Amino acid sequence: xxxxxxxxxxxxxxxxxxxxxxxxxxxxxxxxxxxxxxxxxxxxxxxxxxxxxxxxxxxxxxxxxxxxxxxxxxxxxxxxxxxxxxxxxxxxxxxxxxxxxxxxxxxxxxxxxxxxxxxxxxxxxxxxxxxxxxxxxxxxxxxxxxxxxxxxxxxxxxxxxxxxxxxxxxxxxxxxxxxxxxxxxxxxxxxxxxxxxxxxxxxxxxxxxxxxxxxxxxxxxxxxxxxxxxxxxxxxxxxxxxxxxxxxxxxxxxxxxxxxxx
Amino acid sequence: xxxxxxxxxxxxxxxxxxxxxxxxxxxxxxxxxxxxxxxxxxxxxxxxxxxxxxxxxxxxxxxxxxxxxxxxxxxxxxxxxxxxxxxxxxxxxxxxxxxxxxxxxxxxxxxxxxxxxxxxxxxxxxxxxxxxxxxxxxxxxxxxxxxxxxxxxxxxxxxxxxxxxxxxxxxxxxxxxxxxxxxxxxxxxxxxxxxxxxxxxxxxxxxxxxxxxxxxxxxxxxxxxxxxxxxxxxxxxxxxxxxxxxxxxxxxxxxxxxxxxxxxxxxxxxxxxxxxxxxxxxxxxxxxxxxxxxxxxxxxxxxxxxxxxxxxxxxxxxxxxxxxxxxxxxxxxxxxxxxxxxxxxxxxxxxxxxx
Amino acid sequence: xxxxxxxxxxxxxxxxxxxxxxxxxxxxxxxxxxxxxxxxxxxxxxxxxxxxxxxxxxxxxxxxxxxxxxxxxxxxxxxxxxxxxxxxxxxxxxxxxxxxxxxxxxxxxxxxxxxxxxxxxxxxxxxxxxxxxxxxxxxxxxxxxxxxxxxxxxxxxxxxxxxxxxxxxxxxxxxxxxxxxxxxxxxxxxxxxxxxxxxxxxxxxxxxxxxxxxxxxxxxxxxxxxxxxxxxxxxxxxxxxxxxxxxxxxxxxxxxxxxxxxxxxx
Numbered sequence: 001x002x003x004x005x006x007x008x009x010x011x012x013x014x015x016x017x018x019x020x021x022x023x024x025x026x027x028x029x030x031x032x033x034x035x036x037x038x039x040x041x042x043x044x045x046x047x048x049x050x051x052x053x054x055x056x057x058x059x060x061x062x063x064x065x066x067x068x069x070x071x072x073x074x075x076x077x078x079x080x081x082x083x084x085x086x087x088x089x090x091x092x093x094x095x096x097x098x099x100x101x102x103x104x105x106x107x108x109x110x111x112x113x114x115x116x117x118x119x120x121x122x123x124x125x126x127x128x129x130x131x132x133x134x135x136x137x138x139x140x141x142x143x144x145x146x147x148x149x150x151x152x153x154x155x156x157x158x159x160x161x162x163x164x165x166x167x168x169x170x171x172x173x174x175x176x177x178x179x180x181x182x183x184x185x186x187x188x189x190x191x192x193x194x195x196x197x198x199x200x201x202x203x204x205x206x207x208x209x210x211x212x213x214x215x216x217x218x219x220x221x222x223x224x225x226x227x228x229x230x231x232x233x234x235x236x237x238x239x240x241x242x243x244x245x246x247x248x249x250x251x252x253x254x255x256x257x258x259x260x261x262x
Numbered sequence: 263x264x265x266x267x268x269x270x271x272x273x274x275x276x277x278x279x280x281x282x283x284x285x286x287x288x289x290x291x292x293x294x295x296x297x298x299x300x301x302x303x304x305x306x307x308x309x310x311x312x313x314x315x316x317x318x319x320x321x322x323x324x325x326x327x328x329x330x331x332x333x334x335x336x337x338x339x340x341x342x343x344x345x346x347x348x349x350x351x352x353x354x355x356x357x358x359x360x361x362x363x364x365x366x367x368x369x370x371x372x373x374x375x376x377x378x379x380x381x382x383x384x385x386x387x388x389x390x391x392x393x394x395x396x397x398x399x400x401x402x403x404x405x406x407x408x409x410x411x412x413x414x415x416x417x418x419x420x421x422x423x424x425x426x427x428x429x430x431x432x433x434x435x436x437x438x439x440x441x442x443x444x445x446x447x448x449x450x451x452x453x454x455x456x457x458x459x460x461x462x463x464x465x466x467x468x469x470x471x472x473x474x475x476x477x478x479x480x481x482x483x484x485x486x487x488x489x490x491x492x493x494x495x496x497x498x499x500x501x502x503x504x505x506x507x508x509x510x511x512x513x514x515x516x517x518x519x520x521x522x523x524x525x526x527x528x529x530x531x532x533x534x535x536x537x538x539x540x541x542x543x544x545x546x547x548x549x550x551x552x553x554x555x556x557x558x559x560x561x562x563x564x565x566x567x568x569x570x571x572x573x574x575x576x577x578x579x580x581x582x583x584x585x586x587x588x589x590x591x592x593x594x595x596x597x598x599x600x601x602x603x604x605x606x607x608x609x610x611x612x613x614x615x616x617x
Numbered sequence: 618x619x620x621x622x623x624x625x626x627x628x629x630x631x632x633x634x635x636x637x638x639x640x641x642x643x644x645x646x647x648x649x650x651x652x653x654x655x656x657x658x659x660x661x662x663x664x665x666x667x668x669x670x671x672x673x674x675x676x677x678x679x680x681x682x683x684x685x686x687x688x689x690x691x692x693x694x695x696x697x698x699x700x701x702x703x704x705x706x707x708x709x710x711x712x713x714x715x716x717x718x719x720x721x722x723x724x725x726x727x728x729x730x731x732x733x734x735x736x737x738x739x740x741x742x743x744x745x746x747x748x749x750x751x752x753x754x755x756x757x758x759x760x761x762x763x764x765x766x767x768x769x770x771x772x773x774x775x776x777x778x779x780x781x782x783x784x785x786x787x788x789x790x791x792x793x794x795x796x797x798x799x800x801x802x803x804x805x806x807x808x809x810x811x812x813x814x815x816x817x818x819x820x821x822x823x824x825x826x827x828x829x830x831x832x833x834x835x836x837x838x839x840x841x842x843x844x845x846x847x848x849x850x851x852x853x854x855x856x857x858x859x860x861x862x863x864x865x866x867x868x869x870x871x872x873x874x875x876x877x878x879x880x881x882x883x
Contacts, residue, residue: 006698010708013695017715017767020726023736027729034489035729057287064280067273080629101637104817104873106825108842109862112849113640116859120643136636139629177266184266199720199828204849217721219330221832224485225729233722240717244710333853430750436836438852477753477835491733491752603652606852613847614673614839 069134070191077142111204125207142187149183375548395527503561523591753835777811
């Protein structure tokens with residue numbers, strides 16, 4: 001009986017979580033123009049989506065922005081984590097506190113204060129201001145992902161390598177990098193997610209014709225329901241599902257290999 | 263290490279590909295030659311077929327860029343990063359641009375179709391003698407209602423909106439100047455009022471309206487009224503025209519107390535590069551045939567009297583748009599920044615205190 | 618080695634300076650200057666003197682509380698169920714998955730769901746309830762916001778449940794505690810850190826939501842976030858906007874201190 005209750009709750013919660021998403025996807029196949037009555041099955045909205053060069057361009061530049069910003073953020077963040085790792089005491093604590101400011105600050109404030117900043121520095125609002133902002137708000141999460149890995153480093157191993165005459169480059173390549181690699185990768189992944197998911201900050205600092213997908217969806221949603229957006233979200237849902245499936249599959253193998261090693 | 267380099271390399275390669283994709287999909291000012299016309303207009307504010315026709319007739323290549331508010335357009339023209347040959351600001355923005363010397367005076371001898379413009383649309387205070395601007399569309403602020411839910415004739419004035427029977431039925435357009443203006447007009451005050459006391463009273467009056475207000479929305483008002491989500495909307499005539507095309511139960515009128523009259527005009531910015539093309543385009547749009555076609559497509563009221571006649575002959579004239587007594591209408595004046603701030607802040611106060 | 622590490626720190630410190638220190642300083646400076654650029658308390662005074670502003674602040678606090686409460690109410694049982702079933706990783710992934718769908722898209726779905734003729738009203742009609750106004754109501758705003766936040770509450774709670782020593786629970790049961798006592802005396806206190814983290818992750822963003830207030834709340838719910846956005850992007854009064862920003866930051870710090878301070882006392 002209790003088992004049944006649990007199962008029911010699980011089903012209930014997941015229906016709630018997925019209802020809006022499925023609802024969007026369902027109407028993307030309707031030949032009608034609203035989300036009230038399903039007319040009949042059709043691919044019209046997918047054809048419209050495919051023909052909408054403007055939207056596809058925005059989609060591509062959103063991904064471009066995400067990759068570029070997360071790469072740069074990962075580089076700076078990893079260096080920062082290494083630097084922090086080397087520090088001790090008050091210095092280190094202060095840096096960590098400042099590092100977390102952007103993690104907890106509401107995105108409206110981040111957006112507004114970056115806008116003030118860019119204006120004060122005389123940087124015009126364009127692709128570049130958005131790129132800088134995305135790099136900026138992704139750095140702290142990279143630091144937080146890499147730092148624990150650095151703490152797990154076996155320092156005696158480095159000392160030993162040094163004693164054996166290994167150069168700094170070699171130590172970095174052979175010992176440090178493999179060890180912190182998972183941290184770097186998850187940092188990169190988180191930075192990608194942050195960038196793709198962001199709306200508020202971009203909304204504040206974008207200009208000169210540059211938009212990302214979320215800003216574009218916002219302005220279209222304000223003009224009323226347009227089933228082309230439903231088609232787009234269905235495509236995105238599929239991509240996400242595939243990614244998640246791939247992740248599950250890959251990490252399952254990972255678990256197995258870990259199990260085999262121990 | 264090799265893995266890392268490989269990963270970064272492939273990501274950068276992907277970036278390059280994406281960049282190439284974006285570049286190939288966005289028509290930039292590729293045809294940078296003298297046969298281009300860079301047009302800066304509101305989104306969906308010109309029949310695309312007319313652009314094709316213009317390109318065919320004159321051989322110019324049209325680059326169509328859009329903005330969604332006067333302020334956004336002004337910022338971009340001020341910044342001067344791109345040179346636009348034509349822009350379409352509204353009345354008070356034209357006054358501001360004139361003051362800031364951002365516009366070129368017009369040479370009317372190059373505009374043979376000027377004679378088709380309705381004199382009533384010319385020579386307004388924002389541009390005396392129309393030295394800088396050519397009327398493109400005009401309109402009013404008014405009330406749209408659904409005659410299935412509200413009997414025609416039952417709602418006639420701004421003040422009627424305050425009646426308790428319209429509880430939670432009204433959608434307001436999210437625009438400080440217009441909604442504050444509505445409250446001022448309902449009290450018989452000028453919609454350009456600069457008196458702080460009058461503005462305060464207008465805000466108080468709006469707060470009294472809030473039980474009737476269902477939501478304060480943007481362009482999505484069109485969808486909600488068309489689908490019958492709400493019965494009454496306060497919005498611009500052009501928006502109303504588009505709703506009426508999709509839902510025959512919607513009607514539009516301008517309340518008796520008076521309202522706003524607005525103009526969107528074509529102007530040539532100071533740093534325009536292709537003046538010849540700009541003049542050719544203005545003259546093309548002034549041609550009655552083209553003006554009528556554009557008005558039929560967009561649904562706004564045309565300032566071209568000959569085009570209006572053509573529309574009437576073809577039964578395409580949305581007469582509700584033109585039936586207004588202009589004596590009751592006021593054109594917004596370009597207020598000082600300080601006053602504008604007051605309008606905006608009071609409107610925000612109204613939103614915060616609504617319930 | 619010392620020099621080397623500071624060399625690594627240079628880009629990171631530049632970032633700290635440009636994108637953490639400078640924005641905070643500029644925001645504060647803007648908040649305490651008037652439109653003429655004079656240092657003054659005009660904005661603070663205006664904020665405190667304006668009844669609407671204070672009411673808005675109390676309102677956004679209240680809504681954030683409601684949203685957090687509702688989210689917790691749904692999320693805790695969900696985390697509990699997931700932590701006690703097979704394929705935990707799969708379920709957890711399914712909880713996280715919706716967060717990868719753009720927030721705007723989900724909000725947009727609710728416009729359709731909650732409309733006068735939307736699915737929810739159709740369902741109500743099926744049960745004999747007359748269609749009612751759902752969109753643009755406060756309840757709709759709270760529900761949609763809670764929906765968006767659920768995954769951020771489930772994750773930390775699940776983590777703490779997962780870390781919970783199963784033997785302690787078993788011991789409690791062995792000692793004769795019934796299910797309710799075990800939960801209330803053992804599980805709940807031990808997972809409190811997770812709950813706290815979840816509340817932090819939900820409460821602060823809830824204070825500053827601004828898209829949902831507009832698209833679902835119809836601009837009739839104004840939170841601190843909406844107010845900041847309006848002052849910055851619509852009315853262009855950056856000084857007042859910054860003032861509200863500073864106030865929001867102060868509240869945020871207080872919330873963080875309030876929710877993490879207890880931890881140190883333990």
